[in-house]
Amino acid sequence: MSSSIKIGIIGAGPAGLTLANILQHNNIPCTIYDLDASPEARNRGGSLDLHPRHGQLALREAGLWDEFVKHARPESDVMKIVQQDGEVLWDGNGADACVVSEANKFDHRPEIDRGALMSILLGGVDAQSVKWGKKLREVMPAPNEQYDLHFADGSTESAFDLVVGADGAWSKVRRWLSDTTPHYSGITAIELWALNVKENHPWMSSYVGKGSCFSFGEDRAIQIQVQGDGSIRTYASLRKPETFLHDCGIDWNDTAKARKEFVQQYFGDCGQDLKRMLFESDDELVPRPLHMLPVGFRWDTRPGVTLLGDAAHLMTPFAGVGVNAAMADALELARGLIKYTKAKGAGSLAGTLKTYEDELFPRGEMFAQKTVNNMEKHFSADGNIHMADRLRTAFGPAKTLAAPQWSPA
Numbered sequence: 066m067s068s069s070i071k072i073g074i075i076g077a078g079p080a081g082l083t084l085a086n087i088l089q090h091n092n093i094p095c096t097i098y099d100l101d102a103s104p105e106a107r108n109r110g111g112s113l114d115l116h117p118r119h120g121q122l123a124l125r126e127a128g129l130w131d132e133f134v135k136h137a138r139p140e141s142d143v144m145k146i147v148q149q150d151g152e153v154l155w156d157g158n159g160a161d162a163c164v165v166s167e168a169n170k171f172d173h174r175p176e177i178d179r180g181a182l183m184s185i186l187l188g189g190v191d192a193q194s195v196k197w198g199k200k201l202r203e204v205m206p207a208p209n210e211q212y213d214l215h216f217a218d219g220s221t222e223s224a225f226d227l228v229v230g231a232d233g234a235w236s237k238v239r240r241w242l243s244d245t246t247p248h249y250s251g252i253t254a255i256e257l258w259a260l261n262v263k264e265n266h267p268w269m270s271s272y273v274g275k276g277s278c279f280s281f282g283e284d285r286a287i288q289i290q291v292q293g294d295g296s297i298r299t300y301a302s303l304r305k306p307e308t309f310l311h312d313c314g315i316d317w318n319d320t321a322k323a324r325k326e327f328v329q330q331y332f333g334d335c336g337q338d339l340k341r342m343l344f345e346s347d348d349e350l351v352p353r354p355l356h357m358l359p360v361g362f363r364w365d366t367r368p369g370v371t372l373l374g375d376a377a378h379l380m381t382p383f384a385g386v387g388v389n390a391a392m393a394d395a396l397e398l399a400r401g402l403i404k405y406t407k408a409k410g411a412g413s414l415a416g417t418l419k420t421y422e423d424e425l426f427p428r429g430e431m432f433a434q435k436t437v438n439n440m441e442k443h444f445s446a447d448g449n450i451h452m453a454d455r456l457r458t459a460f461g462p463a464k465t466l467a468a469p470q471w472s473p474a
């Protein structure tokens with residue numbers, strides 16, 4: 066086979082677009098197919114933190130570092146931990162916050178809004194190479210160890226030497242490699258948004274601080290995150306059976322009523338400020354049962370098809386590493402393909418994929434195991450203590466404040 070290969074990437078999420086960026090930055094053409102009708106089709110998503118050795122490194126190798134620096138929010142890399150009765154165990158906000166200084170602001174986990182990250186990644190690729198409104202139905206083998214892509218609109222794209230499944234949780238490409246599908250993690254999150262915080266709820270910004278505010282407890286967790294535009298996204302999550310959303314008696318279509326009933330019933334005993342955060346995050350409500358692939362999921366290498374990102378190792382968001390794992394995969398696969406194309410036929414594409422997957426599997430397992438460990442700790446009675454202890458070990462003495470009461474008197 067020639068070293069010039071036809072590459073089809075399924076999925077224009079962080080994984081697929083990072084791969085496309087690094088390949089195109091190295092003059093390796095590829096085409097990306099996504100089921101969304103346009104880049105604007107998806108909701109905004111939340112804030113993500115990019116680690117120096119994973120997401121940040123991938124953006125550097127894609128030539129997108131300067132763009133990242135323009136949009137990143139290192140100042141949001143701070144955390145507040147609150148007991149569910151309202152006691153503040155740790156607060157990294159304030160003048161003496163030790164996590165971020167000008168000199169080390171990208172050394173930890175600077176935040177970036179998913180929307181900003183997606184704009185950077187989309188801006189870096191040849192716009193003609195992204196095909197919107199193309200929902201993959203199946204991958205089919207073709208002559209000469211190539212593959213055809215069959216789309217839901219009835220169209221077919223032919224003769225790919227390499228098909229990369231970056232098509233997320235419910236990957237259609239994964240079916241070509243394995244029968245394994247994601248399973249319910251045991252956790253259902255209710256995502257709540259407060260949008261015009263500055264005008265409507267200025268107290269929320271003061272309460273949460275510049276970054277994230279977490280409160281963990283037995284079988285439930287509250288995770289609040291400030292976004293780049295000041296809006297606030299909160300996950301109120303419960304350990305519940307998979308049928309919870311249907312069985313709990315709440316009509317999720319009536320979002321205002323649903324929010325009130327949900328908060329009252331499952332978080333009604335929390336401190337006033339936490340409860341108020343949930344009640345007043347009244348702009349959007351999205352119920353999300355969280356799924357995951359088995360920790361250590363792997364498949365037998367097959368020539369010409371591979372996976373990356375959530376398609377390869379879907380995990381819950383409780384370690385905040387999914388996007389970093391996805392971008393690390395993209396970086397490693399791109400490096401392999403660059404080496405292969407530069408070798409002008411000296412290596413093999415099958416060998417390149419084998420090397421990539423041999424490193425992908427343990428890396429994905431490591432991230433997935435960390436996520437499961439965090440999930441167990443977060444949803445336990447001592448979840449806050451664990452987290453506050455970790456922060457004290459990492460960053461110094463306790464930042465325990467007298468809990469300010471932001472709720473109305």
Ligand SMILES: Cc1cc2nc3c(=O)[nH]c(=O)nc-3n(C[C@H](O)[C@H](O)[C@H](O)COP(=O)(O)OP(=O)(O)OC[C@H]3O[C@@H](n4cnc5c(N)ncnc54)[C@H](O)[C@@H]3O)c2cc1C
Nearest residue numbers: 076078079080099100201232233374375382385386387388
């Ligand atoms: C509620 C929640 C909160 C999260 N919070 C964080 C966090 O704070 N930090 C973090 O690091 N990670 C977080 N994650 C995980 C993170 O969002 C994912 O790990 C990351 O988006 C994976 O990127 P991806 O490109 O592999 O998949 P995706 O982002 O899912 O992208 C897949 C793309 O494939 C497309 N697609 C799917 N099927 C097809 C098809 N059949 N044909 C064509 N296109 C298709 C989709 O339209 C999409 O554009 C969170 C996830 C969830 C659900």
